[in-house]
Every structure is written in structure tokens, then in C-alpha cells.
Amino acid sequence: MTVMPPPPDRPSPDRPSPARPSPKDYATDQEVRWCPGCGDYAILKAVQKVFADLELPTHETVFVSGIGCSSRFPYYMATYGFHTIHGRAPAFATGIKLANPALDVWMVTGDGDGLSIGGNHLMHALRRNVDLQILLFNNEIYGLTKGQYSPTSRVGTRTPSSPTGSLDAPVSAAQVALGSGARFVARSVDVQQKPLVEVLKRARAFRGTSFVEIFQNCIVFNDGVFDGFLARGVAAEAQIHVEHGKPLLFGDKGAKGLRVRPGSLALEAVELDGRSPEEAGILVHDETDRMAAMLLAAMEPPMPVALGVLYCAPGQQSYDALVVGEARPQAVTGDLSALFRSGEVWTVE
């Protein structure tokens, strides 16, 4: 099986920049109002770094969000921003792109905003493949409303609205996205700055909807909920960072890998035991393989949690490009009189 790296299909702007911008140039004068220690700070930092690295113009960028702690994000980016209503950001973002496809539109949402009230809009943006970057901050809780369980909370989560533990089976954001027809699905972690920045750059390069689930720690209402795979001691064994064209290795010094369980449609973890990945039959990550992405997205402990670009299938025009092209549509033009006269017209003298 040969694996071709899919080309990033949106170039970064290539403009003469008098001075390289710094991440700080993308901050606003608004005081950041997340709780001290909230994972959102780290994500903000990563996004500002992406903007600085790519020298993205603030005036051609819009951040759109719903409601939630995460959705306060736009206030802190020195771009255009629209903090809308709960769950509907994908629809606003779609409208913005249809009105002006030349804008670079980023959407920020939470596990409540994006998967509870807003699940349907998310699904439809993904299937339409509107050219957006969607960042879903998954903290497995409703932060802003003080800690009720969310659609990604694990069964048994005790919160004010589930005092004896939640009973609802959670959804997996990445699996929902894949099931909806998403063409770019990635995962990252708030505090893993380097891979997060990389994933965000990949997301921006993709034309169409790029969906990025970011595990984010809510220090106040759900502290340490991802410790199961993020805690120092377990990280190496419990995470796998996937890279296109590279074998799916993880564990201490890459001592383990994933392979297809022979004769089945499942992945299993094996020790390399000194063998080369090829010898051990380790699967090479092909980010264009949707089924592989589904299997990776579905991995839960004791399997490692998959991080990085799980799926990327470029080559399809984005919805906004199909509907209106690449440039901002002009004002309503043309000879309307002629249109009005297009039927049978008679004259009264």
C-alpha cells in the first residue's frame, strides 16, 4: 500500500510583510476572562502563534462562535469576530462564507455548544463542506453554566444536574464528524502546543470544513478528566500521534504499534519487540482512508487515544466555492426591468 501525502490545498498568503508579526499582535485589548488555569488560554496561545507564523491578515479573518466559555474566544483575537447564540455558529459561519468566500472563517465551539444544542448545524456544515476551520474545545462539561454534564461526559459523571451520575451514553466528537461526512478530522490537546499548532495549520490549509477536536481541561468543573491518557506517567502508552505516511507507533520510544487484526476489520496493539514496523505488520497511517480514521477515532483505553490528523480528504470544492465562487459576490446587478417584463406584458393606454 503506497501512501501519498495529500497536498495542502490552500496556500498561505504570500505577501510582503514589513515585520514578521508576533502572536501578541493578534491579541485584543480585552482582558481575557477565563478562569486562571483554564485550558482555553493554551489554545488561544496556539492559535495566535499559527496566525503569527502564517502572517495571516487580521482584517480578512472572522472568528465565529456560539455560547460557552470556549465561545468567548473571538473577543481575544484581533480579527473580526462574532459571538453569536448557543449552538448556531456553523450557520452564521456558512452565511458569512456565502456572503464573502474570500474571508478566512474560523469557528470556535464547545462540546455543549457544538454537540448538544448545535449538533445538527455542525453535521450539516461538515457534510456541505463549507470552507471553515471548526475548533471544538471538548472539556466534557458545560463550563459557562457551571458544570452540568455534556454529550461527551462519560457515564457516571456527577454534576449538579446528575447528582448520582449521568446515565446518557456519550458521543465521540470525531466519530460524529466522520459519520456526518467530514473531510478533515483532527484531534489535539490544549497543552500540547507543538502538535496543536501543526494541526491548526493543517486545518487552515484544507479547503472545506476542517474539524479539530481539542481536549481542553476545565480546571473548575472537570479538572483532570483527560488524565487517563494525558497524565505524565501514562502519556506515552496512552496516546498515539498519527502522521500521514508513517507507521502507527506509540509507547516508550515507539516500542508498540497498531496493526489490522488478521482476518478482521479491527486494529490491535502489538509490541515491536525489536522488529521493524514493517516486519511487525504495523499499519502505515493513510489519512485519506476514512475507515482507518473511524477505527482510530474509536480507540479508547486500553487502546491509545489517537491524536493528530486522523482524516484528510481534499480535492472536493468547498460549498461556498460551489455556490458563489471564490470572490465576494457583487451587488444585485442586471436589468431587473427586463426580468419583470419576461412574462406576458400588455399596455393600457
Next chain:
Amino acid sequence: MTVMPPPPDRPSPDRPSPARPSPKDYATDQEVRWCPGCGDYAILKAVQKVFADLELPTHETVFVSGIGCSSRFPYYMATYGFHTIHGRAPAFATGIKLANPALDVWMVTGDGDGLSIGGNHLMHALRRNVDLQILLFNNEIYGLTKGQYSPTSRVGTRTPSSPTGSLDAPVSAAQVALGSGARFVARSVDVQQKPLVEVLKRARAFRGTSFVEIFQNCIVFNDGVFDGFLARGVAAEAQIHVEHGKPLLFGDKGAKGLRVRPGSLALEAVELDGRSPEEAGILVHDETDRMAAMLLAAMEPPMPVALGVLYCAPGQQSYDALVVGEARPQAVTGDLSALFRSGEVWTVE
């Protein structure tokens, strides 16, 4: 790989029936108001047959629906029925089950009702695993509102709202359901009475949300849209009827089968060429294998379209059972005075 048939976990009521009911006993006195030739008639017939075969009691059954041609269904079943509002039937059905889990609740929806406006409620009913049968009549069109394209319409569908052909990539109902965490996913066809009746019986036997997508012909606005795999000439090659524990064979006299493409996570069709299915490496359908179900659900021409029970993972308590148990909850009981006195109380003389 050994495959165990999952036991149907809800028994049919076992009651002395003076006379076996006939399907007609489940019809109402309301005139059926679908267009002549509409596929909905055949589905109604199948459902009534299921009820008669299983001798289901009308008074312990509720049909709930949203809005659409399909959603008129409850008016024609001599059970309790609630024709609600567009897209929200899963929420009504959930409320009904929480108020009285002893009721047998069937939900009828369409591709517009269930996947456009109602996609989110569908997803959440599925992930919660509320004990419902959800029948989604997929005609790839909005029938009731006179033929606009729907979220399952193929790209290029010309309708009054897409006069030059739709541009939105469609979703796959079964894949959305699997992505949402559904535990029972099946597919059938309006006019395939026998398998349809079987699938519906399986759906009812399942405790939890059983999702059944039924391809339904809208003779007025989308006639023949499924001819690609239903037309007489192509049917054998273009359909595969899956059965748990049986090899995945199709084609004329089962001359073809599906196997895992070696070294990959994909299915491919092969000719048996006189070999036994085992010799040809044909996959045995294991309806408890979610990945296999995803692959089957994703098959499109030139691969055969998969019909039957694609996925069935029983063994999980349904949401309503977890929340309230099996019987109808009693009235609010208990000593409320004691509750009110549970804090600090003082007496003013």
C-alpha cells in the same frame, strides 16, 4: 471467527388471544391520504402485518411522528398516535418513554424531518439508546412541501429550490446513525415486504433505539430514484441482503461475495467461481461488529447496497430503563413536609 446470533431481547407479548388479529385490525377509519402509488402504502402494510403477526396490543402502543408525508403515518394505525412538529419526534418519544416506559413507542420520520431539521434529536435519541423503533422513510426528497431536495438527495438533484441541481453533499442515514452511537441499524425497502417485515420484527425485539432506514419511492417528486439498485434488471447484482452468521453473498444465485481486501480495512466484491464462501474468504456477517456495519453502510454502487440488519449490539439497558425502570412511574409521592423541613427550621410563636 465465530459469530453468535444475538438473542432478541424483548419478548413479544404472550397473551391468550381469542382470535388472531389480522393486519386490517390495525387500520383506522381515516382515509389514507398519500398519493396513489406512494411507497408509504407498502410500509404501512408491512407494519400492520408485523403488529398482526406479533399480536401487539393497540392500547399499549404509541406512534409518534414529525411532519412530512411519512409523518402522517400515525393517523393510519389504530394505536395511540401523536403527529407532532417538524423534526422533533425523537424528543416527544423520549418524553413519552420517560413518563411511561411500559409503552411500546414507534417513531416515524422522513429524510427531511429526521435528518434535516431533526438531525440533532435523532442523534441524541440514538446515543442515549431510548427504547424506540425509529423508522426513517428515505425518499431523498421533501415530499409534503412539494419536492425540494433533502439532506439525502444526491448532488445534482433538480428541484424547485435547486433548479440547476443541488450542490450539497448528501449524508448517509445509516452512517449518521452509526456515527451517533446507534446500537441497532437496519435497512430495508418499501416494496420488499418480506425482508421489511423481518427487519421490523427485529427492530421491535431490540431494547434500545432501533434505527431502520426504509428506502421509499416518492412517485410524484422523485420517482425511481432508487432504480439504480432496485430495478429488476440490476437488483441481484446491486443489493446484498445481510444475515447474521451467514456469508455476505450476493449476485445471481449468490455467485459473488464480499471479503476484506487483504492488508486493508476495506471490503471488496469477488466472484466465487465455484468456490465455497469459506474458500473464497467471504466475510461472515457479524451484526455485532460496528466497523463491519460502517463498511456495509458505506457501500455504494458499483458495490451492492446493503440491506437487512447491519448492526445490532444488545445488552445495554435502554435510557428509559436506566432513568425510571420498566414500569410507569407513580405520582409524586412521599412526605413533602419532611422535605421542606430538611433545612434549619425555627418557630415564631
Next chain:
Amino acid sequence: MLDAIKAADVPEPDGTVVDRAVVRLAGDSGDGIQVVGGQFTLATALAGNDLATFPDFPAEIRAPVGTTFGVSAYQIQFGSDRVMTAGDAVDVLVAMNPAALKVNLPEVRRGGLVVVDADSFAEKGLAKAGYAANPLSDGSLDGYRVVAVDMSSQTARAVADTGVSHKEALRCKNLWALGLVCWLYGRDREPTRAWIRAKFAKTPAIAAANLAALDAGHAYGETVELHEDLRGVSVPPARLPAGDYRTVTGTEALAWGLMFGAQLAGLGMTFCSYPITPASQLLHTLARQKRFGVVTFQAEDEIAAACAAIGASFAGSLGVTSSSGPGIALKTEAIGLAVATELPLVVVNAQRGGPSTGLPTKTEQSDLYQAVFGRNADSPLPVLAARSPGDCFDVAVEAVRIATTFMTPVLLLTDGYLANASEPWRLPDLETYAPFPVRFETEAEGFRPFRRDPGTLARVWARPGTPGLEHRIGGIERDYDTGDISYDPANHQRMTDARAGKIEGIADHIAPQSVDQGEATGRLAVVGWGSTYGPISRAVAELRREGAAVSHIHLRHIWPLPANLAGLLEGFEQVLVPEMNNGQLVTLLRARYLVPARGLNKVTGRPFKVSELAAAFRAALEDTP
């Protein structure tokens, strides 16, 4: 044949020249009634009559053939003076089957002409329609003039030579009926012929069959020596203002008005909607206007449609969304955001019968409360209503003007009647409309996203993509000066006042309320809004002919109300407010002006009849206060 015609004992009005006539065509939904209705309308318009039409669709898409709930009808009134309504009572009913007769006979005036396809009155058809006995012979048609003609056989015979199948032949029955009606009123068949030729250009046999049927129906009227009551009737041309005319439905006029409004504002238009009866046609109409720069988006639901439209406005386009009551209900949260962020938006509500799913295919005016009051919090916004199909054009332009001039969402109310009804429309001279170009903010120096124009109190509109104007807005209360989030109590009061003041101030920027008919003072003011315009107008005219001191005031601006309305209403002894709802505008007028206005309410899913209004007005006048 002759014996099939029964003379009624009610005499036909003298003469063959009449002022106006009401024709209703009715048949199965598969019979092509709407198509021939449209053709007859066109022929009538070309003959110079004023006219008004109203299609009456069945609630079911295509119910089983021959059932009463599958009956589709098309009604037209035409005349030699202003017509304005599709008519109270039908002069001529063409019923293609027993069900159509059953459903529509109550609409026919005593003495009216009833033409039926006798072939369809066999046992099966009668049973399907729920007739126990044949109405053609059991006396139930006594009092009507009846022409029972074997329309199916006649059609089949007429098209025999064209080589079409029997089924295809029978499909031409509607053209046969049209031919007969054309003969009855002396209508030119040439436009219909041209239409048939164009429509069936690729199937010449079908074209020939339809042409043959049309001619045969006509010939039937002409040549068969019919009962004298069936003789041709002539309705002289109307004295309409000079100009070029075409027929428009309210939907078409609305679509075009929105487009023209966007053009006058210099904006692109992003129309976002989700199908719902009777609003879907606006989506269908605009979906065909891509070449003019109109972008349409069929969203996944009404909420997404509203949000996408607001997003488009944020991005510098004219966002428009449309629905009917239940869908508007879903949009109210999003509309609140447009109120809060002060973005332009046009929301069209084609009202239908409710509550809930209600009577989707019937007309009603019961969403005025929802439009004016139906949002959480103090969220005022302008509400406009169109009065007639043609008026939809001007109201749409006005809605765009207000939305963009005042940076506000605007609710535009039409209804099921207006959406589907048609009337002759004098093509406007587009040059006479004053443009109202949007001036997007460009100046970065001292930029504040909520800086207000002192005249209109509108905030600036700063479009993403503009360097130096990067800003962030949202639904949390914003500081009056900076636009940043503010939880300050005094600021909230100031912003609440600013929002209210801006909308109230629109009253100074609209035309003063005029009196449509009658003096500015008098005994009775009839105050209407929306599609009741036609019947109120006719009824007031009738009373004024009788010498009554009645005036008709018809509101386009529901909110804010025109500044001079208070004074106007004071000049009348009584104020009566006819509405196709349970009394909504009347609440507004009473609350605002403390006038003892009374409601005149009808909630049947059908327009007012001129006669019932006239009777109510007379009763009000008798009832001296």
C-alpha cells in the same frame, strides 16, 4: 346534449354585458386546474380586465383520485373596474368530477352556472366523493343553472387524430374546459396556444392534442345550440391607469422587490430559507435569480436559515430569511441577536392558519402579535405588511430601505392568500425610486462599531475584509460608546433606550398614514392591514356609494405606527378593525392610542367576503355609540 341543461328558477341578471364575473375551476389535484386557471387569467388580463385570482390548493400533495380532500381549485374575478378580490360568490363553476362539485358548490351563488363533466358522475366517482345519490338528478342542484357535458368523451373524441394514448387524451380535459370558458367570456385563445406550443415543443403529439381539446371546448360553446342562459357574456375592459402591465403573484412581486431593494442599496443578497408552505415559493422564485447576483441557501432548518442570513449581513450582504409562523417561531431567538447587534435583516413571514401546524394551505393574519411582541426581552423592530400581490413589491423595497438605513431586522408580513394570488401589476418605472446606497464604514481612525448616526440612530456597518475595522460583536450587552461587552447597569438602560428610540424614530422617516378611501374624519374608520385590503376596500366603496361616512385606512407600517395615525383615528366616532385573526392589530391600537377600537374577526382560513364586511360596517353604523 340539450336536455342535459336545466334552467334554474333563479333568473340570470339581464343582458350579456356585466361589470364583473367570478369563475372557479375545480377538479382533482391531477387535473391541471392551476395551469388552466393561470392561462385563463392571462387571457383575461390581455383582454384588459382588472382581475384578482386565488388558487385553493388541497392540503394533501395528491390525495387519492376523486376524493374531496384532493380537490384543487382556482378562482378568478375580473371586471371593468377595480376588482381587488377573487370574489365572494362564484358565477361560473367548472367541476371536473363529483368531489369538485361537492366541495365547491357552496361557493356558487344561487342562479350561478355549474358546468360538470357528466362522464365522471358514475357510481364510483359519486361514492368517492361521498355522494349517496347523483346530485345531477336528485334535485340538489335546483336553483343553479347546470351544464352536464360529457367532457371526457368530448375531449377523447377531439384528440383522437393526434395519436396520443387514451390516458394522455384524458389529460387534455382541462384544456377542453378552458376552451369552453374562453368562449363564454370571449377570450382570445392565442396566448394559450402559444404557451401549449412552447411547453410541449418536444412532444408535438401532446401539443396537438392539447390544442385540439382547447378548440373543441371552444367550439362546443360556439356551435352547439345551447340553452340561452349559457350565451357568451362580455366584461368590458377596465379603466386602469395607463402603463405596461403584467400579472404577478405576491410571491413574484416580493422576490423582485427584495432584489430591487438590494440593488437600490447597492448590496448583494443572501437569501436563506427552509421550505414551508406557503413560504417556499419565495425560495423557489429567488433560486432562479442567480444571474442577478442573488445567492440562495436552503438551510437545514429555520434557525440555521435565520442565522446564516444574519451571518451574511454581518459580512456585508443583505441577509434575508423567510418562513411561515411555526418557522418564524424558531427564528425568534436569532432575530433577537440581530436586534442586539443591530444588523440589517429582512424576515418574511407568509402567514398561514394556526396554531401549530394548523391549516398550512389556508390563509390567516394571526402572526402580528408574534411579529411585534414575539421575542424575549425588549426587542423592538419594525413590522411591515403588504396589502396585495402587487404591493408586495413596494413593501419589499421599503423593508430593505428600513433594514439598511436603520441597521435593524425588519419583519415583513404576507400571507397564504398574497403568496398565491395574482393580479395585474403596472410595471413600475424603476428610475423613479430613490436609491438608498449603503455607506460601509471605511475610516479606521476613531472607529467604533456602535457609533450612531445622529439622524437615524443607526450604528455604522463595518464589513469584514476592511483593514483597520476589525471588531468583535455579540449578544452580550455592549457598551454604548466602545461596543465592548458591558454589564454596567446604566449602560444597559442607555442601550435599551437607544434601541427603542431608534425604532420609534423610524416613524419620522416613513410616509404619513393616508386615508385610502373617504374623508379624514367621519362616523366610522375601518382600519385594516395586509391582505384584507381588497375586501375592505370593496366593502367601504359599497357603503360610501350608499352615502355612509365610512373611511378606509390601511396600514403598511404596523410598527412603528405612522406618527399621524393617532390624530387620524381621533377624527372618527368609531374605529373598526377587521382582521383574519382573533384581534391583534386592534390590541396595538387600543394600547397605543386608548381609542375604543373594536375588532371584526374571522378565523376560517379564508379571506373576508365583501358582503360580510359590508354587513358588519352597516351594523356598526346602526349601533350608534
Next chain:
Amino acid sequence: MLDAIKAADVPEPDGTVVDRAVVRLAGDSGDGIQVVGGQFTLATALAGNDLATFPDFPAEIRAPVGTTFGVSAYQIQFGSDRVMTAGDAVDVLVAMNPAALKVNLPEVRRGGLVVVDADSFAEKGLAKAGYAANPLSDGSLDGYRVVAVDMSSQTARAVADTGVSHKEALRCKNLWALGLVCWLYGRDREPTRAWIRAKFAKTPAIAAANLAALDAGHAYGETVELHEDLRGVSVPPARLPAGDYRTVTGTEALAWGLMFGAQLAGLGMTFCSYPITPASQLLHTLARQKRFGVVTFQAEDEIAAACAAIGASFAGSLGVTSSSGPGIALKTEAIGLAVATELPLVVVNAQRGGPSTGLPTKTEQSDLYQAVFGRNADSPLPVLAARSPGDCFDVAVEAVRIATTFMTPVLLLTDGYLANASEPWRLPDLETYAPFPVRFETEAEGFRPFRRDPGTLARVWARPGTPGLEHRIGGIERDYDTGDISYDPANHQRMTDARAGKIEGIADHIAPQSVDQGEATGRLAVVGWGSTYGPISRAVAELRREGAAVSHIHLRHIWPLPANLAGLLEGFEQVLVPEMNNGQLVTLLRARYLVPARGLNKVTGRPFKVSELAAAFRAALEDTP
């Protein structure tokens, strides 16, 4: 220490016994202000005072330490007569840091006492709060009595022996402050001690530290020879009606009222909601009542919550749903279905500042329009409003009674103030409430799902599971007799009238409107609704003490209005309607009764002050009409 106390130049009122006092505790959201506020409230209640409290949460969950937008406050007024509001002006402010001082100082009356933690007034803290200079020394506190005590150090020293860490020690600062305030008003610390012991049962060191801090704060007041202005103040017990009391928040009372209502109706309760400030607490409270048979469901959004509740009602349970304005907006389509299908449903709206996201943590009354008018079509339903935390109980019972007796959705309005505020509540004798058991239909013979009770016009409630009553209902208009789908025009009129008549008829089944204070006629009627009850009541009492002919009428029933209200209002020269919105009830009264009622409106996200109301009433009386 002593020199830290500055005597103000404004004299303290004579004596150490006062009628009432207002204390406000303020600090960082992490400082545990709400907790000690609650403890002080309990101690005060146990001391026999009447009281009212209001927590003032920051809009942010936990903003950066020391910032103004992270300040959390808790205000309590207590007294020896009826209190009813948390107080206009603060007598004692305890500010744990500079930001708390900055935000809350404007609430303190001139001459009031300000206690601050002097340790926190270092440069960093001042800068975070945005102070350029130290307010303790730059004269900005002139006119207040200031106690700047090194609270952090004192606390640290007091707990030194308990073995807790420095960080844990500082966490006890709130208890130190509570100890001081307890000393100031002579409050018993025993209940707080018991609470500490229970709460920290598993961490005895922490318990010991908190106890030590509490005692140390108290000792500070007792032993240090303070400035004479800081001497202990005594507020004698109130003369409350005899009975057993506890404190309740509006949320608790509402939850319990709903439960008791369901019990009186003999129904199960299915409570379906989606979190939103300030409605979430109702969900939290009910989620803990599973043992009483309450089922709670946290739905995926507000629409699903409303629909699930309606589904539950269809299945024979009491469906209840709750939200705040933006979420209620989303529910309006579903509520329309409950209107159409005539199913019981209670919809609770805890109102907050708007429009749109607005001011989520602030209170407002601006959803009355939405409640009464905010649905598509003619969709009348009853609207109730609670006036005080304790009143939420009775209003909830009344809502359940009306919903089940009349088979209708009921909207119950509370607000952010009521949801969070607490007051002493006399435990009701549950035996005195008349049960209103639901009689589900069981009789199959002649069963019709829309058969109405001639007295109430309510339709029957036939619960799935009952043999022989299988029926189908939905949102399409239903036949008056059979309940089957009907598109008949006359039937639609009849059903519209029936729906309207049923709701209007409720006016005959509710208590007549009483006059809360004053005579039934007079110069000025002040008509209020909802949580303005407290301040209006106090202000009217004040004017009546001055001899003014003012009466206070407070509505529980917003729709339908009580039958005798028209007559009542006629008896007054003027009608004034104070509302925390831009004028909504006033619109209803003017439209309904044509009375020239005037609005008195405040939209700042804060309750009315007694003083501002009293001033407005005086002005109205001067302004003789």
C-alpha cells in the same frame, strides 16, 4: 489597629437598636462569599428577623483573581418588621479586596461602615482593580466609616495551630469576616459551627481552621477596643405571623411547589430542561428529588426539553419545562403544539436581561410580551408570575392546577432575582390545600378525544395504555367533535373560539384580584407583577405613612387578567405600572381596559430601589391629572 479606623464626618443614627440593617459581603469569586452570606442569613433568620437576600454573581465563572469582573457579592437586609427587599443602600460593606470595594462602594450609603482587608490593598491588588491610588488613603472613602483590618494576617495567625497550609489558611478569611459581622449584629455562631463541622467532617484540620477563623473574627470585634461607631448593633426580632419557618430561595420554593402541585393532581412529574442561567438551579434542585418520583431529563436543547415534556404529558405525566428568555424563544413552536393539542404543560421562565444573550446574570422582567403574545397564530395560554421567593411555591401549585384543570400549557414567570434571592418562609400546612386530582378518561364507549367539560371547556385526558381509548392527535386543526383532522373553515372558527374561550374562562376560576395595601379606590393605583413586589410594597407603605391615597395592586395572574380588575382600576385617578422592562404589562392593561395607565420603567438589570419608587409615586401624585 485602632488608627486604621477613620471616623466619618457623617453621623451614625442614634442608638444601637435599629429597625433594619443592610449588609453586603463582597470578594473575589473564589473567596467563598456566597457561602458565608448563606450562613449569616441562617443565623439572622434564627434570630427572628425578617429578611431578604440577594446574591450578585459575577458574569464570569471565575475571572482572574482580583479583577472587578470577578467580584461576587451577597446582600442581606434584615429587620424587625417586614423586609421584602435586599435593601436600597448598604449599611455595612465587607470588601475582601480592592476590586470588591471598587465595585460595591456605590451601593453603600454615605456614613455607612466599610470593612476591608487591608492586606489586600498592596500595589498589585490595587492595579488589578484599576485603582491608580490607594482609596484607603487618597480620600475617596471620606464620608464613610472605614475599618481597614489586616484580615488575611489575622486569619493566618488565628489558624496557625490547626496545621493547615498557608493557602488553606487564607481560604478561611471568609469565616473570619463572618465572625466579625456576627459580632456586629449579635448573631449566634452555633449554627455556623455545626455547618462547618458537618461540611468538613472528613478534614478535621480544615474544620478546626474555619472554626478558629470564625471565632477570631468575632473576638476581634469583641475584644479590640474599637472606635465607638463600630459598636454592636441590635435588630430586634420581627413580629412575623406565628408558625414554623425556614429560609427558601425562589428556586427551592418553585421546585417544591411543582412537586406538591403534582401530588395534589395525583400525577407523576417529568421535568425536562436544558441548562441556562438563571434557570439551571431549578433543574439541579429537582434532579435531587428522584426519591419522590420526580423524573428529570437534561435534554440536548430547549426545543427537545419542551417536546419531551409535552410527550410526557401526552403519556399521562405532568410535563414541566424551564428556561430563560432565549431558551423560551426556542420553545415557542412546541408550546403552540401544546396549545393546539390541549395538553397540560408548565413552562417556567426565569427571566434575565436581554435582548439576546444580554445580561445573563442580571434580573429583568422583559419576557411578559413573549409569554402573552410570543407564539405564531392565535395561541392564548395562561400566564402567572411569582412575586417573592416564598410566593413561588403557591404560584407553582396554581400553575399545575390550571394546566391540569384546563388542559393547557401555562407560562410561569420568575426572574433572576427570585431564582437566587431568599427569605424566611412559613412552612405551609399542606393539609389546607384542596387537592385537584386528575380524572383520566377511561370510558371507551362514545370516547372522543376532544370532548370538553362544559364547565372548564377542558378536553378529556386519555392516557396511552388505556384500552379502548386509542386515538391520534396532532398539530393540524382538529374537528371540534371527533378530533380528527379537519380543514373545514367553520370548524376552524369554532376551534379558535373554543381555545380563546377556554383561556378567558379561567378568569372565572381564579381568586379575584385583591388590593395588597390601601383602599380599593384612591388617587393612585400602583399595579405591579413579579419580583417588583418587595420594593413597590415598601414604597407604597412609605407613602401611605405620609398619608397619600396610594394603593398597591399586585398581579399573580397576568393572563387572563382577573375579572374584577377592570372595576378596580376604574376607582383610581391614576394608574402607574412599575416594571423592570420598557413597558409591557402597561400595554396589556391599556389595551384591555382603555385605562390611561402609565409605565415606570427601569432596565438596568437591577431591582427597583424603594427610594426611587417612592420618589416616582410622589411625583405622580403631584402631577395632578
